[in-house]
Amino acid sequence: MSSRAIRHVDGSAERQSIPFYRNVKTLALLAQVIFVLLAALGIWILYRNITTGLASSGLTFTFNFLGSRAGFELGETTIPYSASDTYLKALVVGFLNTLKVGIAGVILCTLLGVMIGVMRVSANWLLSTFALWYVELLRNTPLAVQLIFWYYAIILSIPPRSDNSLQLPGSILVSQIGVALPWVYPTGNFGNWLPWLVAALAVASVAYALRVRQLRREGRFGNRFLVPFIAFALVAGVGYYFASSGNTLPGGTTATVDPLTGSGRVFVDENDNGVRDAGERLLSRVPVTVRIPEARLETISSNVVESREAVYSTFRFPLIQEREFESAEVIFRDPEAAAGLSIHFDSYPSIGVIYRDLNGNGVFDAGEEIYYDANGNGSYDPGEEVPAEGARIRGYNGVGLAMEINGFERRVVSDQTGALRLPIFRPPPAGEEAAAEQSSPGGLAGGLGGLFQTPAQSEAAPEVEASTEVHVPGPLVYSEPTVPRSSYFGGAQLSTPFLALLLGLAIYTSAFVAEIVRAGIQAVPRGQSEAAKALGLSGGQTFRLIIFPQALRVIIPPMISQYLNLTKNSSLAVLVTFSDFFLVSNTVGNQTGQFVSVYVIILVGYLFISLVFSLILNVVNRRVALVER
Amino acid sequence: MSLSTNPATASAPPVGAAEGVNAYAPEGGEKIIEVHGLNKWFGDFHALKDINMSVNKGEVVVIIGPSGSGKSTLIRCLNRLEEHQEGRIIIDGTELTDDVRNIDQVRRETGMVFQQFNLFPHLTVLENITLAPTRVRRWRRKEAEEKARYYLERVGIPDQANKYPGQLSGGQQQRVAIARALTMGPKVMLFDEPTSALDPEVIGEVLGVMVNLAKSGMTMCVVTHEMGFAREVGDRVIFMDAGHLVEVGSPEHFFTSPREERTKAFLSKIL
Amino acid sequence: MIEARKPPQTNAGAVAWARRNLFHGPFSSLATVVLGGILIWAAVSLLGWVFGGANWERLWVNLKLFAVYRYPSDLLWRPLLAVGALLFAFGASASDRERAGSHIFAGAFWQFWALILGLTVVSIVASWQVTPYYILATAMGIGGWLLGRIVPALARNGAYIWIAVLLLTPLLLYGLPWADQGGMRAVPITMWGGFMLTLVLTTGIVPSFPIGVLLALGRRSDLPAISYICTALIELIRGAPLIVWLFIANLMVPFLFNIGPDVLPALGKAYVALVMFSAAYTAENVRGGLQSVPAGQSEAARALGLSGWQTTLLIVLPQAIRAVIPALVGQAIALFKDTSLVFILNLHDFFNVHNTVVQQPASIQITGGIRLELSLFLAVTYFFFAYRMSVASRQIEKILGVGER
DSSP: OHHHHHHHHHOGGGGGGOOGGGBHHHHHHHHHHHHHHHHHHHHHHHHHHHHHHHHHTTOOOOSGGGGSBOOOOOSOOSSOOOTTSBHHHHHHHHHHHHHHHHHHHHHHHHHHHHHHHHHHTOSOHHHHHHHHHHHHHHHTSOHHHHHHHHHHHHHHHSOSSGGGOEEETTTEEEETTEEEEOEEEEOTTHHHHHHHHHHHHHHHHHHHHHHHHHHHHHTOOOOSSHHHHHHHHHHHHHHHHHHHTTOOOOTTEEEEEETTTTEEEEEEOTTOSSSOOTTOOBOOSOEEEEEEEEEEEEEEOEEEEOSSSOEEEEEOOOBOOGGGOSEEEEEESSTTTTTTOEEEEOSTTSOEEEEOOTTOSSSOOTTTTOEEOTTOSSSOOTTTTSOOTTOOEEOOTTOEEEEEEEEEEEEEEOOTTSEEEOOOOBOOSTTSSSOOOOOOOBOOOOSTTOEEEEOOOTTTOSSSOOEEEEEOOOSEEEEOOBBSSSSOBSSEEEEHHHHHHHHHHHHHHHHHHHHHHHHHHHHSOHHHHHHHHHTTOOHHHIIIIIIHHHHHHHHHHHHHHHHHHHHHHGGGGGGGTOOOHHHHHHHHHHHHOOHHHHHHHHHHHHHHHHHHHHHHHHHHHHHHHHHHO | OOOOOOHHHHTSOOBOOSSSOEEOOOTTSOEEEEEEEEEEEETTEEEEEEEEEEEETTOEEEEEOOTTSSHHHHHHHTTTSSOOSEEEEEETTEEOSSBHHHHHHHHHHEEEEOTTOOOOTTSOHHHHHHHHHHHTSOOOHHHHHHHHHHHHHHTTOGGGTTSOGGGSOHHHHHHHHHHHHHHTOOSEEEEESTTTTSOHHHHHHHHHHHHHHHHTTOEEEEEOSOHHHHHHHOSEEEEEETTEEEEEEOHHHHHHOOOSHHHHHHHHHHO | OOOOOOOOOOSOHHHHHHHHHTOSSHHHHHHHHHHHHHHHHHHHHHHHIIIIIOOOHHHHHTHHHHHHTTSOGGGTHHHHHHHHHHHHHHHHHHTOSSSTTHHHHHHHHHHHHHHHHHHHHHHHHTTOTTHHHHHHHHHHHHHHHHHHHHOHHHHHTHHHHHHHHHHHHHHHHHOBTTOOSSTTBOOOGGGOOHHHHHHHHHTTHHHHHHHHHHHHHHHTOSSHHHHHHHHHHHHHHHHSOHHHHHHHHHHHHHHHTTOOTTTSOHHHHHHHHHHHHHHHHHHHHHHHHHHHSOHHHHHHHHHTTOOHHHIIIIIIHHHHHHHTHHHHHHHHHHHHHHGGGGGGGTOOBHHHHHHHHHTSHHHHTSTTOSHHHHHHHHHHHHHHHHHHHHHHHHHHHHHHHHHHO
């Protein structure tokens, strides 16, 4: 035996003579080479099949089409986009839409999920049981089904048209067109305020650092954010006041409005002719007060099926708030055609109903709005209020109505393109032949909120008198949503598809987030809360200072992958026709036939999002690891 | 625990003084482990520095040293759980090279016992023991089971054959691990801190099995802090520090007159 | 010596329970009242709508579409027979009391059997043409269970029954490829749809499992080239949403196999996409399991002389997979839910059938549409199956936890 060992020790030549098929190193290398070759072969076959396949259908792999005109509109745009823009721009808009719904969804699902997750570990039986079933129901149902459910649950429970919007407190309008809320936009004067904002930020940072140092020196817990926040608000607020004194508008800024078309614009009237000529600059985000002393709005009634049981004949005027006029009255345009009918119009801006006062009590009672179309002509004829056997239920269709309105005054803010939109006004009946007066030009900016008196459009609107008053905007301008016609103007607008998608994604993901939060809280050893209680901390303090910070370390990493899932799941937007990245890419593919290029774009887009999320995850993991050390 | 001094080891002369001493076995024995000029790096960290040692058949070598000194790495190199970069390792006449056949051969002839037992939790005790004989040695199941039961008997737990490792105490698990290694019929047994993960009251039962094994003539390399064991059955003790073999000698030498300052410092801490 | 006494009974009765669990403290009481109020309001309005406002007639007349879509009406006995065969195999293996976790099988079996029994009763009451086959399927289920009880050997070798049934099922659903007449005539898979198609697509979890395991092993490989390629593939697939892959599969799968765009039906394309997508996620689950197996396990195996493949197959993989069984069941649930996305390929699975029903002239006439009703029906059905699977997953988890101890 020992001789054999010595032979090996001495026979160093034998070392080189290991056959390659027994050498671990060469075997490892060989395996990798074979694997790489197989992978390359697979990719090559795929590549060859694609190129021959494309060639046979007369296509080449190119991205040149991205520069051509897209030719389709998008329902939802975060940046200005129209059908005449390029495919590339359409894709960018889609990508931004995906990010928009992703970010909003992440915030919403975190709020919901943390709430449900904390409920899940509550000692209250009702709360924990509810949270349990919330999670189970949502986790075990496909997101596609949930999206359809939310979309139609929303659609069916809100008014179909924007001029009949639900009005929620805070000037929020809700209809199937979407939700419009008041919003604050930066204006051309925002630059005046910017230095103050920077200063405020700097002051807040310093305050934060001082506060943290103070707390550490005193060795106590305390709110680190309150003092810096107050400092920030103070400096920014004072700055806003001082910055406003420097607010200006370009000289010759003019607003014109044509009440007959309901449109207007704000521009720099360089030649002072009161009309926007080609090349004159349009101004966005400028507040304008429009005054129309006397005019009328017109409409006709139409049947709107409000539910499966009831058919009403309703009419709507463009949404006008009660504070926007001195007096208004709704009348029949042709009282003879509407003989025997009455108008029920509660308050501005609500929808009105035409009814027949069957019991003669002078007020609208349930059922009086329904009539029976006996001769089947589709509209109301006298006598049809009596139910006829087998007749279909109809409304009092096609009756002309008018709202006589005096002293209309509305503050609107020009949009991104410098346009203004108002309802379409008709001339008052008495003043139809009277020429419209024009307010005299002149007036100078005088101190804060100075105003320009500018002439209304000179030739276009002889019949309806309108005047505009341009206000000098502050650094920020407050814009309330209005409903000039069938869509919103002003404020911030969220479409119904967006809301349905957001709601569906957030609720679905919140179930997963809740489970993560529950698991995180339960992962903190029981001894931790026992120790905290033994030290005399209250239940709330124990949770806030001991349990939650520790749970957070377990919670955050899986939470980030849920955020990524939410963003990827937003591709189901196609079900609610929200123009996200996938839907736009799909459309581009269908229009151009360049599917392979489109696939590459889609994959790069989503991989980019995934990459960003995994970078965030890595940073977070590293920080968590540091904290634990 | 009372362990008597083994008279056979008392005569072994103390060897080595300076850094990088040799730990060659006494001449005349049949060398079963030979290590020449062994060097091992983990990245840039030089874990084993110029190790020269050999072990005779039937010898029990105990390796001691502070944690991080490289003693576990050394023993793991002996069956190529760690790959060495320089030097030569020859086990029972087979050199550990990149040759797959040699590696398999060496692993078949050496048994290893780990600090964390490393029993397979998804297999019963019997399956744990018979897995390698049936798959590697290609024994018939019945044959393997008979052998397994024999060694379970020898380590003193014949009635636990059909339990899962999770149902056994730490001491029982480590004895199963020893039985598992023995069933393969190894020529050398390597022990990597076999008692470090055990509760104090069960260390004795595992050491008892190891003492019996040593007395039956098995060649053993043992990394341990159990000086009682070293004194009772150890033929030679090797002290390692910072990747070097610092001092080699009989247990008697170590416990009465260690030469190196580092050895003295270490022994004063653990004794 | 002091005798052991029973504790004093202080916390008994409904009032005490409510005080302890619903009204302990002002915040809890407030939460109970507010949430309770909301829940009662929601339940009342939901029930009021389900039994009052909702229109279920369109659903009722289209049940066949939801079940099998355009599968020929005179051949409906074939899917029902397949259901019966599956219930038979299920019952036979559920009746084995010896096997660990048989109560999981039994619980699931009885619930599915009760579902089919319920449908049978409905079928008898509504006197559908296929009633006899519903009765047959119900009988086959209970028959399998009884047979398993009488002949335990049958139950113990349930795997063979399953294999036989799983071979029989495609034959029943597709028929004889060469026959174009008679009871066993071929039904092209372009005519498949409804819940049947959803289940067919869900079987994609089976091929996705070995692929996923291979990808996971590749990603964990010591050899960098293999590891990089597998990682890249996994991350590429996971990087984009499933709906994108289904969309891509429409054109790319024919390219992959170098066949014309119309040779492979949409079902085949969807299946490839679902399998690969599921495999990538399975790979990540299995990788998690592989990481949970301590390094000492494979070292011990190598020290015993087992080869690399033996170590992986006998020691590491069994432990890794056991550790991730709940995650794998979760993956199956996810796939079951995700099959609803095949609408992008114009396949009419259970979910997409509702679009067909909504577009029927009789449905269009209904004011407000019937999407809400249909989506509620879809949700309830998906929930029944997915929830049943997640319950089984939790039971398995419990058993495994006991085994490991």
